Amino acid sequence: MTKNVLVLPGDGIGPEIVAQAVRVLDAVNEQFSLNIQHESALVGGSAYDETGSPLPEATLTKAKAADAILLGAVGGPKWDKLDMSVRPEKGLLGLRSNLELFSNLRPAILYPQLADASSLKPEIVAGLDILIVRELTGGIYFGQPRGIRTLENGEREGFNTYVYSESEIRRIGRSAFEAARQRGKRVCSIDKSNVLEVTVLWKEVMEEVAKEYPDVELTHMLVDNAAMQLVRAPKQFDVMVTGNMFGDILSDAAAMLTGSIGMLPSASLDAEGRGMYEPCHGSAPDIAGKGIANPLATILSVAMMLRYSLDAKEAADAIEAAVSKVLDLGLRTADIASEGCETVSTQAMGDAVLNAL
Amino acid sequence: MTKNVLVLPGDGIGPEIVAQAVRVLDAVNEQFSLNIQHESALVGGSAYDETGSPLPEATLTKAKAADAILLGAVGGPKWDKLDMSVRPEKGLLGLRSNLELFSNLRPAILYPQLADASSLKPEIVAGLDILIVRELTGGIYFGQPRGIRTLENGEREGFNTYVYSESEIRRIGRSAFEAARQRGKRVCSIDKSNVLEVTVLWKEVMEEVAKEYPDVELTHMLVDNAAMQLVRAPKQFDVMVTGNMFGDILSDAAAMLTGSIGMLPSASLDAEGRGMYEPCHGSAPDIAGKGIANPLATILSVAMMLRYSLDAKEAADAIEAAVSKVLDLGLRTADIASEGCETVSTQAMGDAVLNAL
């Protein structure tokens, strides 16, 4: 049976890095006879420029029909002054919510070959391997009411709503516990239950979910403490689960601990395991078009896609092994450049991974 | 004229560290003839245990009458199961909001003597000196509506409201710009304006405030990026200004960069510069009563109090110099213990500061 992948290059460095990832996808497709077809569509600022919408109907239709989506990145200063309703980010948020991709898996892994890249001391991060499970279609990102209104005294007031229902919390909780079962069997749920009622409910429901997984340990941590502990001793964590906003902040901090965010893929999954895959880093407009961006996070996103959504574990393993080999060979893009290693272009990095395959 | 200081030891290690800080306050009071009087009152869990309220009327009355407040810390597992309305944290939040202490100044400074304590590489944090200005009486901490309700389908939903008016943003903006004027003349405002309307308004008002301070540079950063940049290259910042929730998270991360959160004081000020002073660290119930807690953050909070609220700059300088001298002498409490240094008790550390004075 044919599997359909929708490729969404997006903005900034998106097209460059996705181009390399697609070459890798094509290679394993042939090598492992995976019967994957792919087509491209517009999203984000480039979609807005061409169609007036950051998420054109045509893209959404294709996305709904696809077995998996590979996304580059969206956004850039060019579109910063647009009204929020048509900003590039709305394309991304629209995909997440329309496809109900509520479970965002963000691994923060330190590749041994890149241990030096971290701003943390080697002993603090060596061997780091944590997974942040972030709720992606609810919370304050989507809560109603929201907006900016004028008060009676004439001044304006901005407001957003941080809201979660039990069922929303339960399903992301289960995602986290399922993931933990495949790993270190420990879930740390992050809340601000000493101040925010919504996270009091969050904590309560996590406790309920934990009962379904007696083999997995559940602990709780306040978000401010979690931010500290990530800096102080990140290896204490296995799986962290949290809401959309806290997850946005903590997953970026965790990714940066590795010093090599250009290496980190992510998956956004729905209840059936269909998903969108993208690098953790953004569209990096400052280096777009220069051919120096690191394509490895996107290539590793292809591996994640093969593993989680396309039932092609061997091909995923092959890609991950190829990336590791390329690092062993001492090839580095500029973002992870290191003394004694060769700094190569986006394209050359893609070539190297293909060779290693 | 007599100045009145209200001392609120609070919970956990609060009483131990405050005791040392009060000794230091008494010493400079005499040495510099400051004419300071102080009395104590209950707050937090210990207040709840004795009166049924984490912020008894008597405490609030005294707090309103005081020229400055010195607080230890509140909270602990003992009170975790209480209803949110009477939890120790409500005592702290009640003080902040009743006294309109909207401007929370949280310096993250790396003491050169403690450079090793950081989990970050020395070159990343050496000389670190940033100030986080956090809005403290608004935002999602206090926004209405809030609570947990039952939906029509029978499931529960938790909700909180993230809200800021222009005037609330303007006054914390001015705080940040005033502080920046005394320092590196750079303010970085943190928002999530690509997703949250309330922070679109935040960003706009910061731009307006910036016009009043042509000598200070304003930049903006998204909160997820800010969390990354704090880990990657914290020295890029001078003053960061942000809302209550983001400020809670980022200021703790920033404090932990130094590896010596036991050294960091904070101030919470109202529009007239009256304020409450407290260590950045919490009540550390796990080490309470053992006599090993670090009193230096509280002692340095006394220095901040003298400087900002009691017009006693010289006494503040003297305390800060004494703390620095004690570190030079190689004395360390357990939290900052280091090879080749002497590990001392809370009381011994207090003695040492008094001697150095």
Ligand SMILES: CC(C)[C@H](C(=O)O)[C@@H](O)C(=O)O
């Ligand atoms: C681009 C932005 C809307 C997005 C988010 O905040 O979710 C990004 O930061 C991310 O983490 O994927």
Ligand SMILES: CC(C)[C@H](C(=O)O)[C@@H](O)C(=O)O
């Ligand atoms: C104790 C708690 C309510 C408080 C807060 O979240 O503001 C604390 O974390 C702080 O930062 O002072």
